[in-house]
Amino acid sequence: MDKSSGDEIWEDSFDKLLDPRPQQSNLNIIKKNVRLSYNIDTSVENSSHSIKGCSPKSCNRSVSISTPNYNHLGKDLFNCGLSPINRLQLDGFEDTTEKCNADKDAEPNTKKRGLIVPSKNQIDTFSKFSNQTNKVACASNQSNKIVGVVLKPGKWRKSLNIFRQTQISVLNESKKLESRNSVCQDRKSIFLNGLNKQNVISQQDFYKYCNQGKPLKFNAAYSQYKMLKTHKIGEGAYGEVFRYTPNRKGCKNDLVLKIIPIEGSIEVNGEKQKNFSQIWPEIIITKKLSSIQGFANIEKVSTVKGKYPQHFVKLWKRYDDEKGSENDHPGLFGENQLFVVLELHFAGSDMSNVIFLNSEQSFYALQQIILTLAVGEEDYQFEHRDLHWGNILIKSTTKKHICFKFNNTDLIVDSKGVNITIIDYTLSRITIDECCYFNDLSNDEELFQASGDYQFDIYRMMRNELKHD
Numbered sequence: 400m401d402k403s404s405g406d407e408i409w410e411d412s413f414d415k416l417l418d419p420r421p422q423q424s425n426l427n428i429i430k431k432n433v434r435l436s437y438n439i440d441t442s443v444e445n446s447s448h449s450i451k452g453c454s455p456k457s458c459n460r461s462v463s464i465s466t467p468n469y470n471h472l473g474k475d476l477f478n479c480g481l482s483p484i485n486r487l488q489l490d491g492f493e494d495t496t497e498k499c500n501a502d503k504d505a506e507p508n509t510k511k512r513g514l515i516v517p518s519k520n521q522i523d524t525f526s527k528f529s530n531q532t533n534k535v536a537c538a539s540n541q542s543n544k545i546v547g548v549v550l551k552p553g554k555w556r557k558s559l560n561i562f563r564q565t566q567i568s569v570l571n572e573s574k575k576l577e578s579r580n581s582v583c584q585d586r587k588s589i590f591l592n593g594l595n596k597q598n599v600i601s602q603q604d605f606y607k608y609c610n611q612g613k614p615l616k617f618n619a620a621y622s623q624y625k626m627l628k629t630h631k632i633g634e635g636a637y638g639e640v641f642r643y644t645p646n647r648k649g650c651k652n653d654l655v656l657k658i659i660p661i662e663g664s665i666e667v668n669g670e671k672q673k674n675f676s677q678i679w680p681e682i683i684i685t686k687k688l689s690s691i692q693g694f695a696n697i698e699k700v701s702t703v704k705g706k707y708p709q710h711f712v713k714l715w716k717r718y719d720d721e722k723g724s725e726n727d728h729p730g731l732f733g734e735n736q737l738f739v740v741l742e743l744h745f746a747g748s749d750m751s752n753v754i755f756l757n758s759e760q761s762f763y764a765l766q767q768i769i770l771t772l773a774v775g776e777e778d779y780q781f782e783h784r785d786l787h788w789g790n791i792l793i794k795s796t797t798k799k800h801i802c803f804k805f806n807n808t809d810l811i812v813d814s815k816g817v818n819i820t821i822i823d824y825t826l827s828r829i830t831i832d833e834c835c836y837f838n839d840l841s842n843d844e845e846l847f848q849a850s851g852d853y854q855f856d857i858y859r860m861m862r863n864e865l866k867h868d
């Protein structure tokens with residue numbers, strides 16, 4: 400976060416302990432830029448904090464906490480091959496990857512895309528840190544059926560698609576992958592479970608839900624003059640995300656448009672396009688959770704048709720020039736292409752791009768994440784199931800407190816200047832009126848194959864824990 404924005408007010412006595420004073424820095428006691436995942440090294444008794452209303456007992460009570468510490472937690476707490484503690488070793492592993500000549504050719508493409516293709520040596524090194532049951536196999540290792548790909552944490556699906564596009568011929572694995580159960584051949588990452596009649600949704604029902612009789616013209620519905628200061632801020636495997644200030648009175652928030660192509664026959668970003676039924680759960684989940692503090696706030700859903708408007712194409716190109724896009728150029732869409740557009744409140748930058756100003760901020764961000772999930776679980780049995788740091792957005796706020804409503808009880812948590820929002824419900828599960836919406840992850844082989852970060856082990860560990868159910 401930018402210090403010049405007046406955020407220094409959040410620097411408090413607790414943070415003095417983390418101040419990068421030269422003496423301590425030299426002794427490697429403290430790190431200059433304290434990032435959440437590295438905070439495990441610190442062992443600092445925190446200043447008092449309060450979560451008002453958590454329970455009658457804890458009401459208005461201040462409790463002393465300490466940041467996670469290896470000695471405090473004990474060696475057996477993370478009883479698995481790749482614990483958060485070992486993640487530091489994995490970072491070291493990534494360093495060796497860079498030094499490895501064998502992969503140098505692959506680097507320019509794969510590094511930008513958060514993807515590392517391991518050599519045999521690296522696989523061996525990596526396996527030392529891995530749980531024996533977590534087989535990590537090199538793509539060229541004939542004896543193993545699993546094709547292991549070492550990815551950086553975060554949005555794994557996109558990286559995997561890019562891997563296919565750029566590396567498959569190099570690794571001569573295309574045949575194996577074609578025959579595999581893959582979302583690329585037949586997307587199954589979303590489908591409805593529950594009441595049968597709700598399994599398929601017609602176009603007309605979908606339009607009705609959007610308060611439309613038919614799709615709107617893309618160019619007219621989102622014309623340039625309705626949007627001020629528009630720019631592309633992100634992308635997913637399923638769509639492009641643009642931020643803008645609405646050119647209408649009374650609209651205080653900046654909005655984002657998540658534009659998702661649907662129903663078309665061409666593959667986009669290495670994925671088949673979703674159909675109306677497949678996108679339905681994400682819409683339902685987003686709408687339902689929208690009223691809960693900590694989940695993405697949605698203004699509107701609409702369906703539009705037509706070529707990608709030129710002003711969006713220009714913004715797409717600018718993003719590609721400046722940051723490099725992993726997605727396909729939107730010029731590929733024709734006149735008849737349909738898109739679902741989600742209009743959401745702008746919710747900040749994802750956690751992987753945020754440096755907390757002090758440790759209390761990160762602590763209270765965590766409190767907000769926990770309470771958001773608690774309310775979602777209590778109200779709708781919500782499970783996110785892909786809660787990596789790329790799916791947590793952080794925005795600065797001038798509000799002193801953030802309020803949650805858990806089971807009719809008001810919970811108030813200090814903001815410490817940050818407001819969190821949990822996004823991306825693609826893999827999520829929710830129950831509304833006895834109808835459970837989820838996608839069957841046990842069919843999603845790819846989800847359980849990536850390696851390179853604790854995040855990917857979690858997917859496998861959860862699958863084992865749930866015994867494939």
Ligand SMILES: Nc1ncnc2c1ncn2[C@@H]1O[C@H](COP(=O)(O)OP(=O)(O)OP(=O)(O)O)[C@@H](O)[C@H]1O
Nearest residue numbers: 554633634635636637638640743744745746747823
């Ligand atoms: N409400 C929002 N406010 C600010 N940025 C957002 C918002 N929603 C999405 N983004 C940005 O757009 C990116 C892509 O969004 P999202 O994760 O919802 O897309 P996706 O296509 O579902 O991704 P995935 O590839 O994980 O399936 C996010 O990482 C984030 O940077």
